[in-house]
Amino acid sequence: MPAVLGFEGSANKIGVGVVRDGAVLANPRRTYVTPPGTGFLPGDTARHHRAVILDLLQEALTEAGLTSQDIDCIAYTKGPGMGAPLVSVAVVARTVAQLWNKPLLGVNHCIGHIEMGRLITGATSPTVLYVSGGNTQVIAYSEHRYRIFGETIDIAVGNCLDRFARVLKISNDPSPGYNIEQMAKRGKKLVELPYTVKGMDVSFSGILSFIEDVAQRMLATGECTPEDLCFSLQETVFAMLVEITERAMAHCGSQEALIVGGVGCNLRLQEMMETMCQERGARLFATDERFCIDNGAMIAQAGWEMFRAGHRTPLSDSGITQRYRTDEVEVTWRD
């Protein structure tokens, strides 16, 4: 019955979680929120994480009702993500692993999302749409790898939404995507925006440049409201994601779809994916904001799987890496 402690801090969320045998015993998290019109920079984000991580660690142990000796393994995000924040979290994981003399496990952030999605929803072998501020990939499991079927060729969909929010100075609290979603519900007019699907892949930098250009002009002339722009952006980018997910599902003959990552919290995206799945006779799985958004328990859960399968990360190999492909990891814990 191993209990695994997981540390996550690759972007502006920092979380510490505890998982034991499929039960999430604790999952506290803090978010570094910047003023409207700005994004989060690596150095400042790392500073935020360093200031709160030890309190979060204590909270996690207390909430789980465990002491350090009850923990069997320390998991942390090895990558991908932003350098300084990743380092800030990794050094704490390495230090407590040595203080408590426990094995260390470097976890791929994307796989953390997938494993938590599988645990929480019970989906058996879904086509995964992983969408966040940093990543946009369509993934399916095959022969011991999480294979990337399609992805963004430039920026992540969440990055597109976050940067659009800055143009309109939409609040980043609790997250820019959440606020865009609320405004989009009040949108009435669909503004035509560039739609860019390239085979199995998608591109968002063009639509971002376009909307950054036209937003000020259209708002000034009263041609549309900020709510209309939020609505139009969501409808367009989400339709692109639905298309590439459907293409992968058709390829794999898959009857299950799972959405993970922060953008997966978006109810409109879930609604559009549900429509597509119903048309195909497939089932859609999604998690709530506790697990969609980056969190420590997802790293602990992936770590739990890896630990039981015998993976270990020697300290000398434990360096973080900003680029870490989802298919680089050998998924020995699945058939």
Added chain:
Amino acid sequence: MQAAAADAGGPAGGADNSREGQGQGQGGCGGLCSAGTEAAVAGAAPRVPRPQHAPGPGGDALSTTGRPETRTHIFALGVPFPSQLEAEIACASLAPDREPHGGIVEKQLTVTDSVLAVRWRAENSRLLRISIINFLDQLSLVIRTMQRFGPPVSR
């Protein structure tokens, strides 16, 4: 943190200075590093002479195209810990992550007795400064972690 006087050509001078003042109790890190930390800075300057240029055919005015001067900066830091084990734990926590920007800034961490020694080499003073500051921030976090969740369990 005491800064030793900069010696020209002086890594040796820096190393000697790092042993002084260990009993001086500067605090700052609580009980863990009671003597504070000492740093020595030396700028070694193997200057590259600018090459001479002969005038070209026709005797046109020439722009100087000499190689930029390269100067290797060295920075050495000594961090005392209460025990060798704790120095080694800190070392193993801070060593694995690679420096950004290719090899412009390099650092080496070693443990001697209960002192963590860090030595930087860099050809760019701006990047060196950034690396040192980032290292000190991460070092501080490691020390706070050890204070709050230590001492190390017996092996």
